[in-house]
Amino acid sequence: MNEASEPEPEQAQTPALLSFSDFLESHPPNQIASIASIKAWFPKTGGGSYEGLAIPEIRLHCPSEPCNGVRFFRCVSQPPQLSSTKFAYAYLTYRCWNCQKYEKVFSVAARTKDGEVNGEALKFGEVPAFGPPTSARLIKLIGPDRETFLKGRRCENQGLGIGAFIYYRRVVEHQKNRILSEIAKVAERVGASQDTLDILKRASDETQFSRALEIAKGAIPESLLINGHNPLGLLHGALSEGVHEMSDEECLEIAGSVRVVLGELAERLAQALKDEAELQQALSAMMRKRNAT
Numbered sequence: 001m002n003e004a005s006e007p008e009p010e011q012a013q014t015p016a017l018l019s020f021s022d023f024l025e026s027h028p029p030n031q032i033a034s035i036a037s038i039k040a041w042f043p044k045t046g047g048g049s050y051e052g053l054a055i056p057e058i059r060l061h062c063p064s065e066p067c068n069g070v071r072f073f074r075c076v077s078q079p080p081q082l083s084s085t086k087f088a089y090a091y092l093t094y095r096c097w098n099c100q101k102y103e104k105v106f107s108v109a110a111r112t113k114d115g116e117v118n119g120e121a122l123k124f125g126e127v128p129a130f131g132p133p134t135s136a137r138l139i140k141l142i143g144p145d146r147e148t149f150l151k152g153r154r155c156e157n158q159g160l161g162i163g164a165f166i167y168y169r170r171v172v173e174h175q176k177n178r179i180l181s182e183i184a185k186v187a188e189r190v191g192a193s194q195d196t197l198d199i200l201k202r203a204s205d206e207t208q209f210s211r212a213l214e215i216a217k218g219a220i221p222e223s224l225l226i227n228g229h230n231p232l233g234l235l236h237g238a239l240s241e242g243v244h245e246m247s248d249e250e251c252l253e254i255a256g257s258v259r260v261v262l263g264e265l266a267e268r269l270a271q272a273l274k275d276e277a278e279l280q281q282a283l284s285a286m287m288r289k290r291n292a293t
Helices: 020-026 136-157 161-174 176-189 194-205 209-216 231-239 248-292
Strands: 033-035 039-043 049-053 058-062 069-075 088-096 103-112 119-127
Touching (some): 058 088, 136 161, 136 176, 161 176, 161 248, 176 194, 176 209, 209 231, 231 248
Antiparallel strands (some): 039 049, 069 088, 088 103
């Protein structure tokens, strides 16, 4: 009988190395990451050089009016000196190189490894907060509840599902009349029946949030449907869940879905109103041309 061979000891996996640009652009706060080529040499004022944090150019979304898209950002802060024995702490201010106005600030700690150009970094936080950008159209739709929504976004980014769910539900509850008003504008411009407009008005007058969404969900113009689904029906179904009946993970998943649906609704509302405005402008121009001949 052959003796069973002993299992080979598992080799410790080496953490994957990130570039410092990837770390700043897409790595969440409060997690130490292994960074490739973290140090560079910089000249000193009195001569010589020092080992400092290699600060790269990065690509971020710039929400300023002339940009409104992904642009190159460059650091305007002095690179901190690095050590292999302790972390160096720094605020790194990055400025959009297109508009030269919008800035993003990172709070980081970094250190090298003995005799290596690689090292480790930790991001304490960033302003504006970490996460995908929130569209200007969504911010405009929710209006006065912008800060409440951004609190929910920060909770979602940090994996705090219950907090994100509660903040997002509060935004939709508080701004239901604002949302219904925009839907009514689209319905009126696409020639919806008076019965449909009356339904939307009745929903706006309803003080109970869930009841208001239930009333309005059958009066949504086709152009606002999301893959054939009524966005108010989707929001009603998600937000009618009791937060105490779900785990934090379930709350996080639903909160993310609510944010996505609300953002898509904001985009479709803005597009529908823009298309109608362009159509009216085109018709007016054609009528003026015809009347002039």
